[in-house]
Amino acid sequence: xxxxxxxxxxxxxxxxxxxxxxxxxxxxxxxxxxxxxxxxxxxxxxxxxxxxxxxxxxxxxxxxxxxxxxxxxxxxxxxxxxxxxxxxxxxxxxxxxxxxxxxxxxxxxxxx
Amino acid sequence: xxxxxxxxxxxxxxxxxxxxxxxxxxxxxxxxxxxxxxxxxxxxxxxxxxxxxxxxxxxxxxxxxxxxxxxxxxxxxxxxxxxxxxxxxxxxxxxxxxxxxxxxxxxxxxxxx
Numbered sequence: 001x002x003x004x005x006x007x008x009x010x011x012x013x014x015x016x017x018x019x020x021x022x023x024x025x026x027x028x029x030x031x032x033x034x035x036x037x038x039x040x041x042x043x044x045x046x047x048x049x050x051x052x053x054x055x056x057x058x059x060x061x062x063x064x065x066x067x068x069x070x071x072x073x074x075x076x077x078x079x080x081x082x083x084x085x086x087x088x089x090x091x092x093x094x095x096x097x098x099x100x101x102x103x104x105x106x107x108x109x110x111x112x
Numbered sequence: 113x114x115x116x117x118x119x120x121x122x123x124x125x126x127x128x129x130x131x132x133x134x135x136x137x138x139x140x141x142x143x144x145x146x147x148x149x150x151x152x153x154x155x156x157x158x159x160x161x162x163x164x165x166x167x168x169x170x171x172x173x174x175x176x177x178x179x180x181x182x183x184x185x186x187x188x189x190x191x192x193x194x195x196x197x198x199x200x201x202x203x204x205x206x207x208x209x210x211x212x213x214x215x216x217x218x219x220x221x222x223x224x225x
Contacts, residue, residue: 049213101154
């Protein structure tokens, strides 16, 4: 059974501080690793899709790294702002049909 | 705005009834995936449609069925509703491929009483 684990489950961070959280996934049969941000009352929004071991992606203050050999990805947020408050989800294609299985998410709350 | 629209946004049904949820896909996308999302969990994959054919299915019973139309919009049908079917139903359109981002609609919140 394939499983995607995210930690921590929730995180309170002071505005201006930097933070990071983890997504763990099966290291065999790797296709890609997806990160999404889900703000309250909105749709999940794609942040990154990473396909190569050692990949690093950046979007503004948010960046992600990927280690396919050990099966983990980190998401970093630099200088957290209130608009970063959201649930961050990672997802892993489970088979050659590329259907995604999802972690339960990390809920990030930025304290002003 | 993703260009993916879902209807209705909210729905209340009673146990045993049937429901149809609809999803438009974004222009240029040929794949629609449906997910069920319960509180505190990640989205659970229901099924995926690619070029009007079912292209994989998650661990959901046959009373969950779907369709994809020539314009790549899609429907999710649930028969014989159960209380546990109460959830947020999300659809996502994409191109086919592991490296393709999903573009989500806002979801349909289904309550079964």
